[in-house]
Amino acid sequence: MTKLLNKPLKVFTIYALIILVISIPAYVLVVDFIWITELDENNWLTLQYTKNKLEAETFTEDDLEKINHIWGELQPGVSISKVEDNFSLQDSVYEAIRTNEYDPDDGEDRFRGLISYVVINGETYQLTIETNVEESDETFVAVAIVTLVFFAILIVGFIILNRKLSKNTWKPFYQTLSSLQSFELSKDRTLKLPETDIEEFQELNNSIEQLVKRNVDTYQLQKSFTENASHELQTPIALLKSKLDLLFQEKDVTPAISEILSSIEMPLSRLSRINKNLLLLAKVENQQYTEQEELSVKEYVENSLLLFEDYIEDKQITVCSDIENAIQVNTNPFLLETLTHNLLSNAIRHTQTEGAILIKLEANTLLFSNSGKAALDIKQLFQRFSMASKDKISSGLGLAIVNEIAKRENWKIDYYFENDYHTFSVEF
Amino acid sequence: MKILIIEDESELAQDMVKYLTTEQYLCEWASDYKSAINKISSYDYDCILLDLMLPGGDGLSLLSELKKLHKQDGVIIISAKNSIDDKVNGLKLGADDYLAKPFHQAELAARIESLIRRRQFDSNNIITQNEISIDLLAKTVTIENNLVNLTKKEYDLLLFFIGNKNRVLSKSALAEHLSGDFADMFDNHDFVYAHVKNLKRKLKECGYGDYLKTIYGTGYKWEI
Numbered sequence: 001m002t003k004l005l006n007k008p009l010k011v012f013t014i015y016a017l018i019i020l021v022i023s024i025p026a027y028v029l030v031v032d033f034i035w036i037t038e039l040d041e042n043n044w045l046t047l048q049y050t051k052n053k054l055e056a057e058t059f060t061e062d063d064l065e066k067i068n069h070i071w072g073e074l075q076p077g078v079s080i081s082k083v084e085d086n087f088s089l090q091d092s093v094y095e096a097i098r099t100n101e102y103d104p105d106d107g108e109d110r111f112r113g114l115i116s117y118v119v120i121n122g123e124t125y126q127l128t129i130e131t132n133v134e135e136s137d138e139t140f141v142a143v144a145i146v147t148l149v150f151f152a153i154l155i156v157g158f159i160i161l162n163r164k165l166s167k168n169t170w171k172p173f174y175q176t177l178s179s180l181q182s183f184e185l186s187k188d189r190t191l192k193l194p195e196t197d198i199e200e201f202q203e204l205n206n207s208i209e210q211l212v213k214r215n216v217d218t219y220q221l222q223k224s225f226t227e228n229a230s231h232e233l234q235t236p237i238a239l240l241k242s243k244l245d246l247l248f249q250e251k252d253v254t255p256a257i258s259e260i261l262s263s264i265e266m267p268l269s270r271l272s273r274i275n276k277n278l279l280l281l282a283k284v285e286n287q288q289y290t291e292q293e294e295l296s297v298k299e300y301v302e303n304s305l306l307l308f309e310d311y312i313e314d315k316q317i318t319v320c321s322d323i324e325n326a327i328q329v330n331t332n333p334f335l336l337e338t339l340t341h342n343l344l345s346n347a348i349r350h351t352q353t354e355g356a357i358l359i360k361l362e363a364n365t366l367l368f369s370n371s372g373k374a375a376l377d378i379k380q381l382f383q384r385f386s387m388a389s390k391d392k393i394s395s396g397l398g399l400a401i402v403n404e405i406a407k408r409e410n411w412k413i414d415y416y417f418e419n420d421y422h423t424f425s426v427e428f
Numbered sequence: 429m430k431i432l433i434i435e436d437e438s439e440l441a442q443d444m445v446k447y448l449t450t451e452q453y454l455c456e457w458a459s460d461y462k463s464a465i466n467k468i469s470s471y472d473y474d475c476i477l478l479d480l481m482l483p484g485g486d487g488l489s490l491l492s493e494l495k496k497l498h499k500q501d502g503v504i505i506i507s508a509k510n511s512i513d514d515k516v517n518g519l520k521l522g523a524d525d526y527l528a529k530p531f532h533q534a535e536l537a538a539r540i541e542s543l544i545r546r547r548q549f550d551s552n553n554i555i556t557q558n559e560i561s562i563d564l565l566a567k568t569v570t571i572e573n574n575l576v577n578l579t580k581k582e583y584d585l586l587l588f589f590i591g592n593k594n595r596v597l598s599k600s601a602l603a604e605h606l607s608g609d610f611a612d613m614f615d616n617h618d619f620v621y622a623h624v625k626n627l628k629r630k631l632k633e634c635g636y637g638d639y640l641k642t643i644y645g646t647g648y649k650w651e652i
Binding site: 231234238248249253259313 | 447508581599606609616645
């Protein structure tokens with residue numbers, strides 16, 4: 001993943017590199033052209049001057065020899081020599097590469113020359129003017145170095161500007177992002193994003209705020225729906241239960257009818273439990289249990305064990321509890337009670353007859369393990385109504401409630417399967 | 429003994445009247461806040477069953493009203509709300525007990541029985557039924573001066589049976605009485621058999637009148 005701002009930076013960098021690389025030969029050609037034009041002009045001026053001087057005076061052949069000699073000694077750029085056959089008297093320009101006599105280490109030098117002809121005393125002389133020109137490969141190297149230095153400066157500039165831009169221009173964006181990251185539908189009611197003077201970000205923020213508001217509304221509606229629905233169901237369930245109680249009292253109930261009546265009790269219990277748990281879940285979600293106290297976890301586990309001892313004995317389950325660690329947790333008594341009850345009843349229900357349950361209280365963690373056959377899917381485990389077994393009585397909400405309580409209280413809940421034991425852990 | 433049932437759901441109220449009315453109890457019913465206030469201020473009741481959500485007013489304010497009138501009636505809150513706050517507030521305002529809907533009629537009867545007994549505490553802390561006498565303070569049971577050695581659960585069951593005499597009690601009502609609100613987390617209430625069996629055996633050993641009958645397919649009945 002690349003950051004948004006690094007993406008154009010990368011493209012810009014590559015583009016700048018391409019352009020600058022292309023510019024190197026272009027610069028070299030232009031500089032070379034200017035050099036040569038200038039030098040040719042310079043050579044021509046020198047030539048005109050020399051010609052004029054030579055033609056204005058009268059020199060003998062010996063004089064010319066002397067001049068040439070002196071020139072050769074003092075100013076090797078200009079030389080004069082006699083031409084025997086004069087079939088080509090046109091001015092010409094040449095380029096030559098020669099070793100530098102004075103500095104052999106420098107390698108070869110490039111020279112630009114102008115050849116012209118002058119007639120002195122009826123004799124034709126060839127006048128050569130030569131100037132040292134910078135070699136194009138040297139120009140190339142120089143231009144390349146300068147270009148690369150500028151390229152480096154450009155990139156450093158890009159990076160610095162980029163950082164500044166992302167710090168200032170993109171600040172509202174990152175603020176929005178962090179608000180969204182910390183937003184929790186079940187906890188926060190509204191999302192307030194900071195005002196910004198950048199139109200796009202303001203539009204984004206407005207859209208997000210609206211979207212979140214719609215979601216929060218829907219969520220609240222759904223939550224209150226669950227709560228209201230289970231409230232409404234309480235009375236009919238209560239009625240069914242009381243009618244059943246009355247039916248049992250009838251004198252002329254035959255054993256067959258009475259057996260049917262008994263078998264109604266079980267699904268009715270389940271209905272009642274599901275409804276109670278839905279209501280409980282809605283209440284935990286609505287943070288209706290806010291009062292906190294310092295509570296001993298050990299005490300609550302013992303209470304749960306006492307409450308369910310009949311069911312444990314009935315299934316001949318061996319319970320090993322190592323809960324001597326006296327940890328205190330600051331929480332709501334009802335939530336802690338519900339947590340231990342649900343975890344223990346879950347363990348009892350899912351342990352086969354003559355199985356074993358281990359309860360352990362470590363430094364900051366409460367562990368419930370029960371013997372089992374295969375690992376359960378942790379992703380589904382804490383979801384509502386995602387029953388692992390075809391348990392007839394389970395409300396399918398017990399672990400969802402445990403999960404919700406843990407979420408409310410910022411406890412860490414975990415499940416793992418090891419050595420044929422399912423283990424649920426709560427880290428306070 | 430007079431019981432006032434304050435409940436807006438008429439069907440449920442009628443069921444309660446039907447279940448609770450015996451030679452011992454007389455039941456009256458108020459279906460809204462106003463008629464409840466009228467009844468409370470005009471008469472004294474041994475026990476008031478109070479639903480918290482009433483047309484015309486809140487059940488909890490009825491409790492405060494009761495206090496203002498310096499009434500001593502025992503109050504059991506029966507509420508579908510099952511919220512801890514209501515329970516705590518209700519008990520703070522002077523209610524004696526709290527029972528969440530849905531409940532077994534037998535549980536309600538046992539609670540009423542226990543409430544009335546508690547309120548007569550000073551004069552009578554021993555329940556006597558023919559040859560059986562139960563000392564509520566010491567939590568002991570004697571049959572013709574022989575101490576019956578019962579576990580806590582067997583003792584609870586005995587009180588539950590006596591509070592629901594001549595009524596058929598289903599297994600789930602018994603399980604719920606013993607394990608409270610959480611009995612419906614389990615699909616097997618067979619442990620009830622074991623407790624009842626033990627209770628029956630121990631009472632029999634001391635020679636009681638064999639009042640505890642098993643009703644085939646349903647549960648048990650304390651017949652007297």
